[in-house]
Amino acid sequence: MEVHILTLCYLIASVTFILGLKMLSNPATARRGNLVAAAGMTIAILGTIFLYKDDDGNRLHNYAWIFGGLIIGAVIGTLAAKKVKMTAMPEMVSLFNGMGGACAALISVVEFNHLAHGLSADATMEEAAGFFATVDKTMLLIILLGLIIGSISFAGSMVAWGKLNGKVKDFSFKGQHMLNNILFLVIIGLSGYILIASPQQTVLFFYIIVVLSLLYGVFFVMPIGGADMPVVISLLNSFTGVAAACGGFLYDNKVMLTGGILVGAAGTLLTILMCKAMNRSLMNVLIGSFGGGGAAAGAAQQSAGGGTYKEITLSDAAMVMSYANKVMIVPGYGLAVAQAQHVCHELEKVLEAKGVEVKYAIHPVAGRMPGHMNVLLAEADVSYEKLLEMEQANEEFKSTDVVLILGANDVVNPAAKSDPASPIYGMPILEVEEAKTVIVNKRSMKPGYAGIENQLFFQPKTSMLFGDAKKALQDLLAEIKNV
């Protein structure tokens, strides 16, 4: 009876995962979708703890350990997720994804030990080889798959996390891709050797595979530019999904299989969609054009980028904006870092009171994650109708008097259209140079996240307003009120 209830629990959970994903892809139902999936997960976890029986009809034990682990994980997870700043959310997702990958890898390690348990410690070489020849090869294959994918996902996610919070710098060397490919082939080769030849040193090879997979995860993410991290995290996310599905195979557990494969497939598609939003191919992202190839292009640009820029005073900026008919605000990561969204909304209201039309131009990948700006501005109660998507905005720039860029850089870099050598060449941008005047608020002349110069700043119609976005906007607001 209990087994049937558990089956029902898993069935419900599987359906909630599918429904949850479906609802998550629509703004109106997204939040409920997340809760639906969470409820399904809770049912599956509780069902497993209390109703699971193995093939021999034995219940689980070690309840103290299980609940201890659940409570520790839940408390830390909730606190970390609640306290994290809006700007740091993508790296948090990466961290949690890494935990999932590590979990899958650990399961494989334990199951392998279980498998190798029948082998006594002082067995001779021949006995060992004979023992591994009798092991269930399907089980061993699944264990290896879960181990390799989980380890890569864990190591890669940790690097991605480090990159996003600035602890790890972009790093690549000559022959990196060669080394990666060799590593990958060695991992596959060793696994195949274990499976087919059942060598006496199977245990040793198993742990070598662990180390190599971790290394591969590190080298896989290392050369990819920091700005591409959301794409990489999404890819690693689908990896972890597949690793979880391996667990499903291992325990003949349908809910793990369903959830894992579902995320694996949806995550892969999402990765491709994200690349499309940047008009890049997945290969292009993975090869890491910000690394090797970008260095030469970057050097060339530095010499070209030595033009002069002009600064604008606060009172001039206030004057220009107050007498404009239409002002377009282009928010970027700088706005998010300075937490200037509320001041920005304030500025919008003051300008509108003066009869100025104010709108926001949102680039799909402005900030550190797609949708970052929408979330941020929604928090400050900026009306949804005022947010223009890229295509709309590009049509309206021609009739715009002043474009105010708040800490955005790469998404307005004209090199994406004009310079084939640029690493961001081909990415659709906000064509702000169509407007009459461009005011750029930045903290300094330092290049953006992609690490490349922006010719926009040196154009005659552009003027710079240096300073932290929040401080600059507050001062600007005071000046505008005085006009």
Add this chain to the structure above:
Amino acid sequence: MNNILPWISEHQQMIYIVILMIFVGIEVIGRVPSVLHTPLMSGANAIHGVVIIGAIIVMGKAEDHNYIAIILGFLAVVLGTLNVVGGFVVTDRMLEMFKKKK
């Protein structure tokens, strides 16, 4: 060949699930607007936390004297829970921002 065919028959249920879920996964999120890319990634991240079920089974099966299995299993449970709980809470916080605009 002689090995693979029986293998497929034996595991056909699993293989069916895998194939169907690949199509469901792709179909279900096919029309997502770019605004929701990140919350969707985060939500999917929480869902692959089902791996926690494997961790619970590993932990619950570990024999009392097998300290390696106990320690690794315990670690797996903690990490898996972090993935699930943290994942859902972060997603909820991201989506909370969307609700306000109404």
